[in-house]
Amino acid sequence: xxxxxxxxxxxxxxxxxxxxxxxxxxxxxxxxxxxxxxxxxxxxxxxxxxxxxxxxxxxxxxxxxxxxxxxxxxxxxxxxxxxxxxxxxxxxxxxxxxxxxxxxxxxxxxxxxxxxxxxxxxxxxxxxxxxxxxxxxxxxxxxxxxxxxxxxxxxxxxxxxxxxxxxxxxxxxxxxxxxxxxxxxxxxxxxxxxxxxxxxxxxxxxxxxxxxxxxxxxxxxxxxxxxxxxxxxxxxxxxxxxxxxxxxxxxxxxxxxxxxxxxxxxxxxxxxxxxxxxxxxxxxxxxxxxxxxxxxxxxxxxxxxxxxxxxxxxxxxxxxxxxxxxxxx
Ligand SMILES: Nc1nc2c(ncn2[C@@H]2O[C@H](COP(=O)(O)OP(=O)(O)O)[C@@H](O)[C@H]2O)c(=O)[nH]1
Ligand SMILES: [Mg+2]
Numbered sequence: 001x002x003x004x005x006x007x008x009x010x011x012x013x014x015x016x017x018x019x020x021x022x023x024x025x026x027x028x029x030x031x032x033x034x035x036x037x038x039x040x041x042x043x044x045x046x047x048x049x050x051x052x053x054x055x056x057x058x059x060x061x062x063x064x065x066x067x068x069x070x071x072x073x074x075x076x077x078x079x080x081x082x083x084x085x086x087x088x089x090x091x092x093x094x095x096x097x098x099x100x101x102x103x104x105x106x107x108x109x110x111x112x113x114x115x116x117x118x119x120x121x122x123x124x125x126x127x128x129x130x131x132x133x134x135x136x137x138x139x140x141x142x143x144x145x146x147x148x149x150x151x152x153x154x155x156x157x158x159x160x161x162x163x164x165x166x167x168x169x170x171x172x173x174x175x176x177x178x179x180x181x182x183x184x185x186x187x188x189x190x191x192x193x194x195x196x197x198x199x200x201x202x203x204x205x206x207x208x209x210x211x212x213x214x215x216x217x218x219x220x221x222x223x224x225x226x227x228x229x230x231x232x233x234x235x236x237x238x239x240x241x242x243x244x245x246x247x248x249x250x251x252x253x254x255x256x257x258x259x260x261x262x263x264x265x266x267x268x269x270x271x272x273x274x275x276x277x278x279x280x281x282x283x284x285x286x287x288x289x290x291x292x293x294x295x296x297x298x299x300x301x302x303x304x305x306x307x308x309x310x311x312x313x314x315x316x317x318x319x320x321x322x323x324x325x326x327x328x329x
């Protein structure tokens with residue numbers, strides 16, 4: 001089937017709200033081919049509440065997701081859940097755990113659960129996840145949860161897709177402080193101390209508070225909520241904190257900033273992904289030239305991209321003396 005025709009058919013089903021159309025659309029996103037569809041549905045995005053959930057494996061993120069989905073459903077909201085595991089593309093252990101934890105929602109037609117992998121998206125897994133968020137949003141889901149498995153750089157990127165980011169930490173695990181040091185502190189809108197039934201829960205709360213004292217917050221100061229995801233203790237408080245954050249974003253106008261950041265990140269990844277592919281081709285061609293030195297090779301490659309030394313000059317604003325512009329640098 002020609003690509004155009006299949007996109008049209010998919011778009012029609014998507015607009016008619018067939019869950020299988022959303023499922024197919026997200027599979028396209030994983031393969032890096034959802035572009036044409038996203039261009040068609042993009043104007044319908046920007047309505048969903050997006051909530052990122054990150055933290056070390058085993059802290060209870062999927063159990064928390066499940067409890068939050070239950071809460072959202074009790075409020076009559078339709079929900080999407082995206083589980084992402086950037087750290088282990090070949091092991092589906094964490095994703096299997098996610099499916100078990102979320103099992104109670106599988107039969108609910110208003111809950112759409114999806115695990116993400118990246119087969120060929122230009123922007124890698126976070127690019128595919130960004131597409132999935134847009135697709136769920138355009139599909140009309142009220143709330144989209146994005147769960148990532150770890151606390152590395154790609155998790156931080158993925159968390160940035162969300163308007164509200166929850167960082168879940170586990171009492172009695174020495175890695176909490178490591179997590180806080182790894183740049184996670186800065187992305188948290190809400191800290192969740194899960195497994196509050198654990199004897200070390202109070203100590204972890206104190207540790208988070210004292211780490212927070214070392215940072216300067218302008219605007220929103222992260223909330224700290226204790227939960228027991230298994231029996232639902234603290235979930236209402238957590239929901240209240242999420243709503244307070246969303247209200248803050250709307251009242252302060254920061255919501256626009258967050259949207260812009262997510263947009264910039266997505267464009268950056270798409271452009272970078274495409275450039276990297278072309279770059280790899282150009283470099284391997286240049287590398288075949290016998291006797292070329294690395295600087296000459298780099299210059300040759302950059303020239304192919306219109307970014308050689310001469311073309312840099314050529315790109316200076318017209319009508320401005322070159323010397324003056326150079327002096328500014
Ligand atoms: N004691 C206790 N165990 C919990 C709690 N929340 C989750 N768990 C358990 O922690 C384990 C890991 O949970 P999971 O949601 O898969 O964590 P994830 O890897 O962060 O998604 C499971 O065995 C859960 O049953 C809690 O509040 N208290
Ligand atoms: Mg999980």
